[in-house]
Structure formats: C-alpha cells, structure tokens
Amino acid sequence: MPRKIAHPTPQNQPHQCIQYLHCCGGSARLCRINFSLLVIQTLVNRKLVKVTNTGAGFFVELDEPNENPESNSTIIHAFKQ
Secondary structure (H helix, E strand, O other): OOOOOOOOOOOOHHHHHHHHHHHOOOEEEHHHOOOOHHHHHHHHHOOOEEEEEOOOOEEEEEOOOOOOHHHHHHHHHHHOO
C-alpha cells in the first residue's frame, strides 16, 4: 500500500502554489501566502508568476492567467525540467 505524504515535498510545492493562485483568482498578497520565499523565487525564475508592489503591499500574480485548462499542461511540464 502506498504511503501518504503528511507534509508536501519540495517537488510539489511550486505546483501547489500555482494551484493556490488559480483558486485565488490569479493573485494573492505575499504576506498571506504560506509558501516559502524559495518556492516563490523558483516560480519567478521560471516566469510563471510575478511579484508586484501596488503601494498597499506586495502581490504574487500568475504571469499569464490560463483560462483554458488544456494550456495548463505547459505549467506541469515546466516543473519537470
């Protein structure tokens, strides 16, 4: 019987962060995100998200919001590299 993962592994945290941003409408306040700065920096380096300063705080936004579910395969392939 396969083991359940009690804590997310580093490999799937960027993917979970992308899913979280999708659920939040494509952006979220940086201070409200429970992902490490290393995960955020990884996504910024891969050009999947961007961090913007609105004057009222920093926001993490999906770089290109994907409304077509078939185009999400490019995000999944980016994590396998």
